[in-house]
Amino acid sequence: MSRRWGHPHLxxxxxxxxxxxxxxxxxxxxxxxPFKHWAEELAKMNRAKGGGRKRGGQxxxxxxxxxxxxxxxxxxxxxxxxxxxxxxxxxxxIPSTPSADYTTLWHRLHGLAPTVxxxxxxxxxxAPDGSGRKTTNAGEYRLFRYxxxxxxxxxxxxxxxxxxxxxxxxxxxxVHIEGKGHSESATAARHVRAATEAGHRVRKLYGDGAYxxxxxxxxxxxxxxxxxxxxxxxxxxARRHSPRGTKWRxxxxxxxxxxxxxAWAEAxxxxxxxxxxEGIFSAVKRKFGENTVSRSSTGLVAEGYQRFWAYDALxxxxxxxxxxxxAR
Numbered sequence: 001m002s003r004r005w006g007h008p009h010l011x012x013x014x015x016x017x018x019x020x021x022x023x024x025x026x027x028x029x030x031x032x033x034p035f036k037h038w039a040e041e042l043a044k045m046n047r048a049k050g051g052g053r054k055r056g057g058q059x060x061x062x063x064x065x066x067x068x069x070x071x072x073x074x075x076x077x078x079x080x081x082x083x084x085x086x087x088x089x090x091x092x093x094i095p096s097t098p099s100a101d102y103t104t105l106w107h108r109l110h111g112l113a114p115t116v117x118x119x120x121x122x123x124x125x126x127a128p129d130g131s132g133r134k135t136t137n138a139g140e141y142r143l144f145r146y147x148x149x150x151x152x153x154x155x156x157x158x159x160x161x162x163x164x165x166x167x168x169x170x171x172x173x174x175v176h177i178e179g180k181g182h183s184e185s186a187t188a189a190r191h192v193r194a195a196t197e198a199g200h201r202v203r204k205l206y207g208d209g210a211y212x213x214x215x216x217x218x219x220x221x222x223x224x225x226x227x228x229x230x231x232x233x234x235x236x237x238a239r240r241h242s243p244r245g246t247k248w249r250x251x252x253x254x255x256x257x258x259x260x261x262x263a264w265a266e267a268x269x270x271x272x273x274x275x276x277x278e279g280i281f282s283a284v285k286r287k288f289g290e291n292t293v294s295r296s297s298t299g300l301v302a303e304g305y306q307r308f309w310a311y312d313a314l315x316x317x318x319x320x321x322x323x324x325x326x327a328r
Contacts, residue, residue, distance in 0.1 A: 009037045021315075021322030028071060028317045032093050035064040039095075060099040066108050071310045073109060074288045078102040111298045112306045116312060118198055119169050126195070127165045127206040128188035128276035132178070133157040133304055134291040157292055160184050162191040165206060165276035170312040171195055175304040177297055185211045189219035196223040204228050206273030217249040228268045231256040284311050 035041070041062035048054040069081060076084065079102045081108045135157055145325040155178040162172040171190030174181065182190075188211055192202050205211075205220055220227045231253050256264050265271065288307045294300045 003092050016320060021318040022320040023318075025314050027321065028314055032088075034068050035062055035094070038065070051184055060104070061108065065094070065288050066112065067114050067313075069105070069109060070112065070114060070306050071314060074307060074310055081105050089309040108301075109306075113284070113302055114309050114313075116170055116173060116309060117316065118171065118195065118200065119164065119167070120158055121167070122199070123169065124134060124195060124200050124202045125166055125204045125206070125272070125326070126162050126171060126188075126202055127276045128162040128172075128184060128191065128211065129208075129273070129281070130158055130160040130184045130187075130210070130222050131281050133159060135300060135322045138292050155179065159304050159308065160187045161218065161277060161280060162188055163276035163280055165272045166221040168276050168279055168315075170280065170308065173305055173308050175301045177300065183210075183213070185213040185216040189216045192219055192223055192225060196225075206270060208273070212249075214246045214249050218246050219254065221227060221248045227252055229268055230265075230270065231260075280308070280311065284308055287311060 010222040041064060042059055045059045045063065046054055055106065072081060072084065082100065082102045085094070085097060086102045088094045106256070133156060135155065158176055158178050158181060160174040160181075162169060163170050170185075172194060174187045174191075176182070181187075185207075188205065188207065192205060195202055200224055202225045204226045205228065207216075207227075209230045210230045216229070217227055219225075227248075229252065246256050259267065284307055292300055292303050295301045
């Protein structure tokens with residue numbers, strides 16, 4: 001029996017179901033079900049708001065097919081896509097699309113950021129976290145041996161995600177170039193508000209010291225969310241009546257100081273912040289790699305977003321089809 005966080009861990013996972021979920025993820029790449037309403041979707045996309053056909057060029061590829069290609073994008077380049085689509089058309093899986101050349105595909109997917117599909121379950125326990133992505137494929141030894149001539153200009157890609165810690169379901173993704181985006185706490189507040197506005201009940205939010213901000217505590221109070229946020233050491237002795245402060249953060253500070261870190265973490269279940277976010281970061285790195293290949297800022301941001309969206313889409317597909325397979 002293994003141990004986690006100093007306590008014995010009993011593995012209660014349903015391994016036959018989980019194994020089936022992992023296996024059927026491979027079916028996604030050859031499953032045309034997501035874009036089976038090809039003609040109907042194209043007709044809707046090419047329809048103007050007031051009726052009739054929209055002005056300008058007409059769409060030749062439905063949005064569902066483009067989102068399906070986002071998964072393939074993690075493994076193939078644009079010209080390989082053109083060959084893939086040509087072969088699928090020859091097999092009769094999709095209609096013949098002569099306009100699906102690599103230039104058209106680049107324009108459709110280069111800056112695409114598909115919307116994360118929110119879960120059907122209502123109650124959420126969320127944890128946000130951030131991680132960096134390298135914008136070069138140079139190995140560590142190469143940089144150590146020869147140096148990095150572009151070290152001053154090169155920036156990391158920052159990815160901030162918010163996920164449900166119980167089911168490891170992504171709720172929000174934010175990607176930006178280092179130094180050009182919002183703080184992690186501001187991003188978490190936006191994700192919590194968006195989930196609440198969509199009809200979900202965010203019961204708890206777990207976060208490390210990077211999320212100890214008055215703005216986040218204010219957002220959690222407004223959404224009825226219990227904060228499980230570690231208080232920074234430099235923030236424990238702050239004045240109670242700060243003009244920028246909130247009474248909800250000061251309540252959390254007093255509780256944190258009264259219990260002490262270890263007792264507070266045990267009582268609040270602070271360790272639960274790890275399973276959701278760290279598991280997703282690890283899975284995306286293992287499956288799609290750590291470095292990015294795009295060069296432009298737009299491409300880098302879209303690539304970072306698409307990788308996490310692709311993992312979430314594959315995982316949801318595996319869970320849905322896996323349950324169906326076990327039921328049969």
